[in-house]
Amino acid sequence: MALLSVRNVTRRFGGIVAIDAVSLDVAKGQIVGLIGPNGAGKTTLFNVITRLYRPDSGELEFDGKSLLRTPPHRIVRRGIARTFQNVELFRTMTVLDNVLVGTHTRTRPFRSGAARERALEALDYVGIGAVANRPASGLPFGTLKRVELARALVAEPRLLLLDEPAGGLNHEEVSELGAFIRRLRDDFDLTVLLVEHHMGLVMSTAEHIHVLDFGRKIAEGTPDEVQRNPAVIEAYLGAESNEAA
Numbered sequence: 001m002a003l004l005s006v007r008n009v010t011r012r013f014g015g016i017v018a019i020d021a022v023s024l025d026v027a028k029g030q031i032v033g034l035i036g037p038n039g040a041g042k043t044t045l046f047n048v049i050t051r052l053y054r055p056d057s058g059e060l061e062f063d064g065k066s067l068l069r070t071p072p073h074r075i076v077r078r079g080i081a082r083t084f085q086n087v088e089l090f091r092t093m094t095v096l097d098n099v100l101v102g103t104h105t106r107t108r109p110f111r112s113g114a115a116r117e118r119a120l121e122a123l124d125y126v127g128i129g130a131v132a133n134r135p136a137s138g139l140p141f142g143t144l145k146r147v148e149l150a151r152a153l154v155a156e157p158r159l160l161l162l163d164e165p166a167g168g169l170n171h172e173e174v175s176e177l178g179a180f181i182r183r184l185r186d187d188f189d190l191t192v193l194l195v196e197h198h199m200g201l202v203m204s205t206a207e208h209i210h211v212l213d214f215g216r217k218i219a220e221g222t223p224d225e226v227q228r229n230p231a232v233i234e235a236y237l238g239a240e241s242n243e244a245a
Contacts, residue, residue, distance in 0.1 A: 009058030033206030081157035
């Protein structure tokens with residue numbers, strides 16, 4: 001049974017269709033990739049799943065229950081957390097306080113000892129415990145990505161949406177990220193939906209991949225199946241190769 005089920009979801013902005021009758025399933029415990037060129041609708045779909053956008057049509061189910069009546073501020077309590085393509089943090093707050101924001105759906109009061117302990121453990125887990133008391137502003141982009149991830153983890157999600165986690169990372173850091181995502185899935189018993197442009201990372205990490213192009217799903221399958229799919233090669237992988245040349 002799918003933990004997340006998206007059925008014929010369409011989202012328009014004015015007269016422009018951002019995602020067009022998209023359907024996909026994310027099985028419990030899997031790492032699933034969502035790929036496609038810029039403007040394909042990947043982040044729009046994330047925003048629909050987390051209820052930041054209301055779909056014009058279609059159905060969303062999480063663990064067999066509809067998400068369409070769930071307001072955005074209750075999505076985390078349902079068990080879904082995310083990171084953002086462009087880091088969304090409170091820059092004047094400390095790293096620790098940013099992570100504590102993620103505990104508010106699980107622990108009250110906000111600054112309880114238990115919340116602080118969980119936040120510090122999450123920071124240590126993602127490797128940045130040493131900067132817990134520093135302001136978020138001025139930290140390297142890769143570090144800010146880890147702050148966002150720690151904030152998502154303390155919310156105790158069942159489904160984690162990662163929006164371009166390799167953005168801003170160097171080659172060595174990207175090489176380590178795939179193993180880290182797999183360890184994250186196993187250590188926290190997570191299901192992961194991963195949006196990423198770094199094809200080496202997606203193909204070596206995801207167990208199943210969905211491909212979007214101009215808002216439509218054009219393919220799905222294992223990494224090997226997707227890499228051999230002519231529509232994917234033409235729409236995305238081939239375009240990337242041409243740019244590299």
